[in-house]
Amino acid sequence: MTIITVPSTPAVGEYVLNSVVTPRNNDATQQRENTVTVATNDFDGQYQSLSDAITAIQNTGGTIQIKEGIYLEEDVIELPNVNISIIGQTGGNVEIIFKKVISSAYDTYLFDATDMESDLLIENLTLTSEVSGSYVSASALIGAYHYGSSESRSTSIGTLVINNCIFNGDLIRCVYVYESFDAIKIENCIFESGYIGIHLASALNYKGVNRITVNNNVFNFTPASASADMINCNIYYNISSLTNYPDVIFSGNIIKESSVEIYSRGGESLVCNNNSIYVSTSPIDSLRGITIGGFGGVSVVDNLLTFNGSYSGTVSRGGVLAIRIDSTISSEWGATTISGNKVTIIATDTRTYLASTRYCGILCSRGNIKVSNNQLRLLLTTSSSIGLSAEYLGIKVSGGFANISGNIIEMDDSLTTGSDKPTGVWVGSGNYNIVQGNTIDQATTGIDFTTTTNNIGDATDNIIA
Numbered sequence: 001m002t003i004i005t006v007p008s009t010p011a012v013g014e015y016v017l018n019s020v021v022t023p024r025n026n027d028a029t030q031q032r033e034n035t036v037t038v039a040t041n042d043f044d045g046q047y048q049s050l051s052d053a054i055t056a057i058q059n060t061g062g063t064i065q066i067k068e069g070i071y072l073e074e075d076v077i078e079l080p081n082v083n084i085s086i087i088g089q090t091g092g093n094v095e096i097i098f099k100k101v102i103s104s105a106y107d108t109y110l111f112d113a114t115d116m117e118s119d120l121l122i123e124n125l126t127l128t129s130e131v132s133g134s135y136v137s138a139s140a141l142i143g144a145y146h147y148g149s150s151e152s153r154s155t156s157i158g159t160l161v162i163n164n165c166i167f168n169g170d171l172i173r174c175v176y177v178y179e180s181f182d183a184i185k186i187e188n189c190i191f192e193s194g195y196i197g198i199h200l201a202s203a204l205n206y207k208g209v210n211r212i213t214v215n216n217n218v219f220n221f222t223p224a225s226a227s228a229d230m231i232n233c234n235i236y237y238n239i240s241s242l243t244n245y246p247d248v249i250f251s252g253n254i255i256k257e258s259s260v261e262i263y264s265r266g267g268e269s270l271v272c273n274n275n276s277i278y279v280s281t282s283p284i285d286s287l288r289g290i291t292i293g294g295f296g297g298v299s300v301v302d303n304l305l306t307f308n309g310s311y312s313g314t315v316s317r318g319g320v321l322a323i324r325i326d327s328t329i330s331s332e333w334g335a336t337t338i339s340g341n342k343v344t345i346i347a348t349d350t351r352t353y354l355a356s357t358r359y360c361g362i363l364c365s366r367g368n369i370k371v372s373n374n375q376l377r378l379l380l381t382t383s384s385s386i387g388l389s390a391e392y393l394g395i396k397v398s399g400g401f402a403n404i405s406g407n408i409i410e411m412d413d414s415l416t417t418g419s420d421k422p423t424g425v426w427v428g429s430g431n432y433n434i435v436q437g438n439t440i441d442q443a444t445t446g447i448d449f450t451t452t453t454n455n456i457g458d459a460t461d462n463i464i465a
Contacts, residue, residue, distance in 0.1 A: 169194025293326025
């Protein structure tokens with residue numbers, strides 16, 4: 001297979017137009033859509049570089065079809081502000097290698113959609129990073145950054161769709177979007193390496209229908225990110241105080257050796273269902289599965305979380321949390337449902353859990369929550385040491401108006417005395433909580449209410465066995 005090296009400033013080649021008239025999104029005019037081809041030789045395609053093909057459609061938009069081959073890109077591919085589809089040959093091996101020395105602290109992207117306000121589709125590609133330099137973590141294989149105030153925009157600014165791609169990010173981000181696009185859909189992709197898999201920051205701050213969809217992807221690596229908020233995290237979504245908040249759908253993903261962090265200061269709704277998270281090693285002192293904060297209605301249903309391996313060191317920060325619903329959830333916007341999840345933590349663990357750390361299956365720091373029909377199996381070995389102020393809990397809920405029912409909680413039989421004895425269900429501040437119909441391991445203290453006012457639930461309402 002021939003490898004083509006593309007110069008940093010490629011020349012513009014000739015091209016042939018295959019014209020199809022299609023209506024432009026949200027526009028009464030008609031747009032002439034062009035289709036151009038890229039191949040590793042002159043006989044199979046009109047161009048031998050993506051940069052030349054982009055130049056050919058920079059005024060009209062259109063589709064770039066890439067034939068099978070390996071393409072070496074030594075510079076950024078800047079995408080013009082027109083509707084563009086970049087599609088690899090179906091069933092073919094189309095790999096684009098980003099090989100650049102990053103010498104600037106500014107974000108550098110292979111596909112650069114900065115300030116783009118049109119639709120972008122990237123499909124059927126393998127994207128590989130071989131970048132080097134001092135600022136690689138600020139780079140991405142696919143990136144979009146908006147400069148200036150997003151609050152002033154009231155019109156649609158396009159949709160980003162990434163489908164059926166393979167990412168080898170090495171030390172850079174695979175996908176990074178900052179305050180760009182009305183909707184983002186990332187589906188059927190495989191993430192093999194990177195600083196982080198998907199990083200969405202302050203995205204979708206525009207009027208209209210805003211939605212993030214991340215479905216049926218595989219994340220097959222431990223991220224290189226070492227920042228406190230993204231550590232060991234492969235899906236990180238964080239928006240600040242915006243005016244129009246998105247819906248987020250995150251389902252059917254397989255996540256290995258990493259976690260999911262979805263945080264917002266006011267999202268409308270979040271669906272996080274039918275995902276599988278498996279972690280066998282942990283090089284850090286904080287291990288998380290799914291962490292969610294800042295949304296209104298939240299659904300965390302039918303996920304499979306398995307932490308199974310040997311962990312060592314001192315836990316001084318977050319501890320082990322399989323599912324965490326953060327205190328910033330806006331309960332007045334909608335209820336939160338955590339149901340049908342299966343959590344297994346079996347650790348040949350030699351860690352020391354210091355004060356203020358947690359070893360917990362489900363942690364909900366907000367009221368108006370239903371926690372039902374989950375299966376929790378949290379086991380430690382006798383080599384672990386849990387400090388006096390640390391928390392070893394099956395389910396912890398605070399805030400009031402919680403319904404905890406039908407859960408099965410199994411915890412470590414070896415830790416049955418003194419301060420180390422675990423708690424099956426702990427209900428903190430807040431009234432009108434119901435704890436009924438749960439099966440709780442007798443190795444625990446059972447149910448612990450910090451206040452008994454208007455709460456329902458005791459040993460007679462649950463099975464302690």
